Amino acid sequence: MNEQATRSRDYRFAAGLALGSVVGAGLALWLAPQAAAEIKERAVGSAKHLGDAVSEHYRDARLRVSGAADGLTRKGQGVRDGMMDTVVLGAQEVERGAQGVQRYATDAKTQKAV
Numbered sequence: 001m002n003e004q005a006t007r008s009r010d011y012r013f014a015a016g017l018a019l020g021s022v023v024g025a026g027l028a029l030w031l032a033p034q035a036a037a038e039i040k041e042r043a044v045g046s047a048k049h050l051g052d053a054v055s056e057h058y059r060d061a062r063l064r065v066s067g068a069a070d071g072l073t074r075k076g077q078g079v080r081d082g083m084m085d086t087v088v089l090g091a092q093e094v095e096r097g098a099q100g101v102q103r104y105a106t107d108a109k110t111q112k113a114v
Helices: 002-113
Strands: none
Touching: none
């Protein structure tokens, strides 16, 4: 009887294993398309979110660079204008000096002629 009970348990175990395998396979086939669709949906959502974040960071960086370039342009124009003013003042000083030299030369000629 002991041998017969062991065989009976073995058959029941094998039948339970087979039934569990069939049920597990059926559940896997039933749930796999949903899981695949869910994974795909999550991946697409993550990719879209990542794309949006990258676009936002690019836009922010572009605005910062544009603002910095505008600021540098204004500073450069200010330096240029300041240099032009300095050159004009220097040219006026040179002109005054040249006029003074011309007067001196004219006075020297006039005194020599006298």
